[in-house]
Amino acid sequence: MATIRDVAKLAGVSVATVSRVLNNNGNVHKSTKEVVQAAITTLNYRPNEIARTLYKKNSRLLGLIIPDITNPFFTELARAIEDTAHRYGYTMVLCNTDEILEKEQHYMEVLKQRQADGCLMITNEKATFLDEELGIPIVALDRPIHSHIPFIQADHYQGGKIAAQTLLQKGSTQLVHIRGPKYLDSAEARYQGFLDVVEKEKISYHIFESSFQPRNDEFLINNIFERFPEIDGVFAANDVIAVSVLKTALHRGISVPEDLQIIGYDGILFGQLFYPSITTVAQPIYQLGKQAVQMLINLIEKKETEQKICRLPVQLVERDTTRKE
Amino acid sequence: MATIRDVAKLAGVSVATVSRVLNNNGNVHKSTKEVVQAAITTLNYRPNEIARTLYKKNSRLLGLIIPDITNPFFTELARAIEDTAHRYGYTMVLCNTDEILEKEQHYMEVLKQRQADGCLMITNEKATFLDEELGIPIVALDRPIHSHIPFIQADHYQGGKIAAQTLLQKGSTQLVHIRGPKYLDSAEARYQGFLDVVEKEKISYHIFESSFQPRNDEFLINNIFERFPEIDGVFAANDVIAVSVLKTALHRGISVPEDLQIIGYDGILFGQLFYPSITTVAQPIYQLGKQAVQMLINLIEKKETEQKICRLPVQLVERDTTRKE
DNA sequence: TTGTAGGCGTTATCAC
DNA sequence: GTGATAACGCCTACAA
Numbered sequence A, B: 001m002a003t004i005r006d007v008a009k010l011a012g013v014s015v016a017t018v019s020r021v022l023n024n025n026g027n028v029h030k031s032t033k034e035v036v037q038a039a040i041t042t043l044n045y046r047p048n049e050i051a052r053t054l055y056k057k058n059s060r061l062l063g064l065i066i067p068d069i070t071n072p073f074f075t076e077l078a079r080a081i082e083d084t085a086h087r088y089g090y091t092m093v094l095c096n097t098d099e100i101l102e103k104e105q106h107y108m109e110v111l112k113q114r115q116a117d118g119c120l121m122i123t124n125e126k127a128t129f130l131d132e133e134l135g136i137p138i139v140a141l142d143r144p145i146h147s148h149i150p151f152i153q154a155d156h157y158q159g160g161k162i163a164a165q166t167l168l169q170k171g172s173t174q175l176v177h178i179r180g181p182k183y184l185d186s187a188e189a190r191y192q193g194f195l196d197v198v199e200k201e202k203i204s205y206h207i208f209e210s211s212f213q214p215r216n217d218e219f220l221i222n223n224i225f226e227r228f229p230e231i232d233g234v235f236a237a238n239d240v241i242a243v244s245v246l247k248t249a250l251h252r253g254i255s256v257p258e259d260l261q262i263i264g265y266d267g268i269l270f271g272q273l274f275y276p277s278i279t280t281v282a283q284p285i286y287q288l289g290k291q292a293v294q295m296l297i298n299l300i301e302k303k304e305t306e307q308k309i310c311r312l313p314v315q316l317v318e319r320d321t322t323r324k325e
Numbered sequence C: 001t002t003g004t005a006g007g008c009g010t011t012a013t014c015a016c
Numbered sequence D: 001g002t003g004a005t006a007a008c009g010c011c012t013a014c015a016a
Helices: A004-011 A015-023 A030-043 A049-056 A072-087 A101-113 A156-169 A185-200 A214-227 A239-251 A269-273 A285-301 B004-011 B015-023 B030-043 B049-056 B072-087 B101-113 B156-169 B185-200 B214-227 B239-251 B269-273 B285-301
Strands: A061-066 A091-096 A118-121 A138-141 A151-154 A174-179 A204-209 A233-236 A261-266 A279-282 A309-312 A315-317 B061-066 B091-096 B118-121 B138-141 B151-154 B174-179 B204-209 B233-236 B261-266 B279-282 B309-312 B315-317
Touching (some): A004 A015, A004 A030, A015 A030, A049 B049, A061 A072, A061 A101, A072 A091, A072 A269, A072 A285, A072 B072, A072 B091, A091 A101, A091 B072, A138 A285, A151 A156, A156 A233, A156 A261, A156 A279, A174 A214, A185 A204, A233 A239, A239 A261, A239 A269, A239 B269, A269 B239, A285 A309, B004 B030, B015 B030, B061 B072, B061 B101, B072 B091, B072 B269, B091 B101, B101 B118, B118 B285, B151 B156, B151 B285, B156 B174, B156 B185, B156 B233, B156 B261, B156 B279, B174 B214, B204 B214, B214 B239, B233 B239, B239 B261, B239 B269
Parallel strands (some): A061 A091, A061 A118, A118 A138, A138 A151, A174 A204, A174 A233, A233 A261, A261 A279, B061 B091, B118 B138, B138 B151, B151 B309, B174 B204, B174 B233, B261 B279
Antiparallel strands (some): A279 A315, B279 B315
16 A cells, blocks of 8 residues: 555655645645646555544544344444445444443443544443543434433334324224333333323223343233233334234234234334234434434534434334224 | 553553553563553553554454345344454444445445455455455455455355255245346356256246345236236245235235245345244355354455355245145 | 664644 | 654564
8 A cells, every 4th residue: 555655755745745735735836736646646545544543533433332233223223324424424333232231331442442433322321321431422322321412312202102092093992002121211202102192091001011022022922912802902112023913913813904903113114014014103213313423423523512312203104004094 | 541651651661561561472570560550450541443553554443345234134144244253353344335336446445544454245346346456355245256255155056946846845836936136146046046946847937037126026026926826836036025925925815825835035034023934045144244254354364265265055944934744 | 671762654833 | 835843652673
């Protein structure tokens, strides 16, 4: 790899001059500029980003710390984030933590050592990641960390309400909500939204808690159908659970949506591949990722964000696990 | 952030000594070592990876260049790769190209400028990425690039055979293979495997080509059922297509697997969530990713790989879109 | 065993 | 307008 020195030598100028044309700052005569550019071209020179980072202390490197890229919600988020980061000239490092604190901490160390400019984070470890001890700007995605760490999330409370309202409106009367784990703020909000609707409407309902681990859900769902054969509407806390409910119901000979309506949550792409396709409360996944990156870059470059909290609207996507009219 | 100089000052030694205890090379007296370590601890010092890279010219950074993380096969691959890279002390940068040459080239530039040690690549641009012009070691994953670029792939020819044999063995007599695009080596191999079996057995069959774009497949599949209502076995070139076939069949009132057997390909996790769950020829996805990283690291650290080509076996996963016995 | 000093490839501050 | 040169934080001859 050619260095700036090689270019300088070939162009017959000093490295300072080369640097000036590279960064387009300082004054340099038009003719010498051309000579330098010619040298750059013939040597196929590209500035060494590492050396630049060392001096300027910004790396244009962003970390994405998530539980598991294999979870389709995170997959789509990651795509949006990488797209956006790339568009702004940043490079994205992917980190899977499996929600293990040690891994999260380790990745934070790695990112810091690599002088990453910032980090997007999905974690439950609220206490551990406070702004000051980090040393690098972070934005919390979907799961809040701390009141002074900028945070972006879909409006899950509203999502829960929409799900419940839709089920009722389309004729279900015996509802079940399979909610996510209690320690998840987002699961709690969906649950609250659901609850506020069914309580107000004085509807019969049951609540169950999923671990968000597909393997364990099968047993839970079978159990629900066993104990409460009369239920005719399920709001699942995410699309994967919704799909499991669908599968179990079909397996038991229950017609969907005639005898049982199902609403999922997230709006992952896969939902439409099922038969019947999954009605869902869709998060604006791409938007979430995109805005998260923009918030983070704002934080990095302008050293401040306008709003510490950003909440995006969800949207009902009616497909075939709910009745038409 | 504390620097090595701060540590040296606090410990009352020179930076060289600190460096020696950091890297555990050179001789340093036990007592001074302890003093240095104490200083490191109190300052919470971590060596700056950027400075290290600049000097040593290896960054422990790996690039993963893939078409789209949103494709579930790539998602699971990425997880395996990140896991493995991390285990070996490498950091993984994710790059989505959408199979656009300009993006691929741009990411290669970025990786080079960041002094990435190597790169895993899934691309169709065979001609473009020859070893020499790259400057960094690469390993081709699933899609070959060039005979002298190390390459790892599942045994797709065998996979195609297995799919065809299974369908026949379980009683299908009118087969369809929805194959992947012609420019994909891996699609071609599956097709050949399928072909060799049905030709040898003198079975009636039809071949159709999918673009691997879910949106376009729906029309194709409906068309197939329309024109050839007699078919009773489908081998889809990947699980997503298989799922679309399933959906369309169910929609048309065709019983699966009684009237129509379906076999997918890849073995993505999602396949088991469908009802009926998808029988598939599973690639050893995690293994593929893991070994790809190991090959790459070998290339980086030992400057050579034993075998330029690595082919891993596939495995039939019998689920519910094929008949029992 | 330990310290000094030069260099990795840039950028920026001075002079000229 | 241009050129030395001192950083950035680290590592490693080479000396001592």
